[in-house]
Amino acid sequence: MNAPESGLLRFTTETLPFENSFAGLPASFYTRLRPTPIRAPYLVGASARAAGLISLDPSEFTRESFVEAFAGNTILPGSVPLSAVYSGHQFGVWAGQLGDGRAILLGDVPGKPAADDPAGRIELQLKGSGLTPYSRMGDGRAVLRSSIREFLCSEAMAALGIPTSRALCVVGTDMLVMRETPETGAVATRMAPTFVRFGSFEHWYYNDRKDELKQLADYVIDNFYPALRDASNPYQALLAEVTRRTAAVIAQWQSVGFMHGVMNTDNMSILGITIDYGPFGFMEAFDAHHICNHSDHQGRYAYDMQPRIGQWNCFALAQALLPLIGEVDDAQAALEAYKPAYEDKLDELLHAKLGLKSRLPEDSALTEAMFTLMQANHVDFTLFFRRLGDLRIEDLASDEPLRDLFIDRPAFDAWAMQYRNRLKQENSRDVERRMSMYAVNPKYVLRNYLAQIAIEKAQNKDFSEVAKLLAILERPFDEQPENERYADLPPDWAGQLEVSCSS
Template sequence: MAGRALEALSFDNSYARLPEAFHAKLNPTPFSSSPYLISFNAAAAELIDLDPAEAARPEFAGVFGGSLLVPGMEPLAMLYAGHQFGVYVPQLGDGRAILLGEVRNARGEKWDLQLKGAGLTPFSRDGDGRAVLRSTIREYLCSEAMHGLGIPTTRALCIVGSDHQVYREQVETGAIVVRMAPSHVRFGSFEVFYYRKQHEQLKVLADYVIARHYPHLAGAPDPYARFFDEVVERTAKLIAQWQAVGWAHGVMNTDNMSILGITLDYGPFGFIDDYDPGFICNHSDHNGRYAFSQQPYIGLWNLSCLAQALLPLAGKDELKAALDRYTPVCEGWYMELMRAKVGLLDRQEEDAELIQDLLGLMHQHRVDYTIFFRALGDFRSAPGDPNDGLRDFFLDRDAFDRWARRYAERLRAAGSRDEERRARMNRVNPKYVLRNYLAQQAIEKAQQKEFSEIDRLLTLLRNPFDDQPGMEAYAAAPPNWGKHLSVSCSS
């Protein structure tokens, strides 16, 4: 079918029909200068049946730059609370994001469209309600990069820029990223009503989320406990995927945790370069609460906060039983992903030790996580084969040789064939990831009104497992300056 025009998008806003306590209805605040389109994501447009040709219309930047509305939009800012760096903050909410509504596509799927950087809301606190160009580029690119990697995530439709001045550490230009998700409800959306002792509103929210996103649980016995159980499983598997691909979120506050188990809110994220389990991607995280290795534990901690908020609706024992499933699911899923990364098809007891020993060597020798796992596909398992290219990643080649002999024996015992294994491994070990320095290069060009690098990265990261001719430089290790970029919550 032909794509729809902007005015023909099938907008609704079911969240706007929830009681007033859930949101503040208001329109976006237009930029002080004319908005213009910086980048358009045709793959995301397809999800809402939007004709890509619409992006060329001047009205497109108006609608997604916050100065025009189309029929059916009911803009609002959502209320929520959350635990930030372990401390409960009683009211947060969308301080710079405005939900335009939901678009239903021809398949009956609904996608929230949210403008991030759309101006002041009642929840802005001391902020200005704006996003800067660099942060919109980072979220736009990383959400699509994660989708390319097969990791559940919000999507991004476009970036709309302006010459509107925004004050951070320095004067920057304002921009809006249009974020898409089946829902933007967070753990903190439940916490706010629990701590306010508004248990009726808590039930309204739970019923809304179940009816819209977990409809198979509607009318089931113990629907709230079963709903929580599914959130636990989705979250556990999501974080296992983060760990396997070597990605750190940076701000795993409960208000940044999706009730659907999708990656939500891209601020100071980072893909690991030289493998370091203690990697901290957010320079505001002084105590390393959200270090890479801590993410599985923080996932459990955040789920325990959600369980607490659901106590008025579900039995304590049922909630605890669901929480107890988190660690086995997360660890089990992680091991399955890591077995695939090293090309193992069957399960053996010694696999965990084999993989942990490899990671230990990589940490000790500062080996690039993405590049090494991609190269490991070329490992030759025949007895006595030196695997010189892989040895050269390590200063202590003898230490690698000892590990390699164990790995080769494991592969031979499983009847593994090198060519078949290599093809399998290349399907799960990406050649390209959105390293911080690549995003920074695109940002610096965009700040000079040169936007082609954004689109180049968007195209590259859609297919991160494929060898892409002419793009070898994007698969290389970062330059030294690129390993030490400082990224904070304002990013």
């Protein structure tokens, strides 16, 4: 069955046309199993925008059959549920076999064609749907707290224009899940063209299974990178393209102050999109060395480490693909794409954030001085760039809201003078520049304290804040005067919030 024509939302929950392409791989790639049902499921939140990607009518959200299906309590017609096996490096150490320990893939359905999936296919995956053969010491469940965070951040990142998995919904249950303390459980439905990851290739490489390694690489190329099939060495071309995409998406993370928290190779998408939201965070008081994951004791995944770790992970992927690529020199040549791709993308994004239309060699000194100043004053990342758009070249008084973010006001004034001089060099116009800067510098991001407020209300069966926060984050660049307080500096108590790998 083909997807509905653009603009026509006609699929119901029961008529979603599953194709199950990953299930077409040999049985060694996965285990087929059904989700473990949960008691008395209820809908916590759902995204109409995500539903639109698979032409699912949002009115389905009110139906009991929708909640039962995405709780994992019923199997939809045509779905072939399974959990995939993979391995990976965790915090830089080889961890051996991992796999979908609490995730079950329902299958893929036709979706709207996108740059990262020319075939227009989207997989639906339940997270927190029960034990699998890959659960190891885990319980196969997810808690409401982490499920809400992943749901909101997936949709927030998409609205920011950053390649990401999406989140269709969160279904809650009063069943308790043990973490540091007992918490109510939930199941989140994640969406992506594929959930194949770097660790999927590492699994076959480290088990010396070249046939499966090739099968997986061919599956990825044929389904998601068909243009690479004509390359002289398709596997080298695959590594180069994934390297470029990974570099570009991490540059986008850096540009909005997003920190993933757990950049293990099993959490890195082969499509170069953001997946596996766990202990993530958005930078508030700027500190380039900030560690958002309380479990990351060595700071491996700190904000300023993300670009280097992205490159390290690409090297790990190159090692796994080497039996297919053939020569070490060819793999290294593919990896050379990382640094220029990252630097060019970040430079492009920073120029846009500063409202600069042209690129000059001396601009790097301006941006380095800016980040040094932000670091010294621990300036709020999001507010700094948003308020910078209000600066007017000939009106120093326009700086006051921005200037108020700094302890060292004279140092800010000196930098602002450099910035003004640079704007004058290209005859920048205040109104035009402000509009362009507002379009790339969000006013609203998912701050930890905002998520925490929504979570605490949801734990008391009030899901209104989840819905409201989703609506705000779907329009991150708009002014939204009625929601002004959601753009405020975090309250003092927010500094006590911690997220970890159990989050």
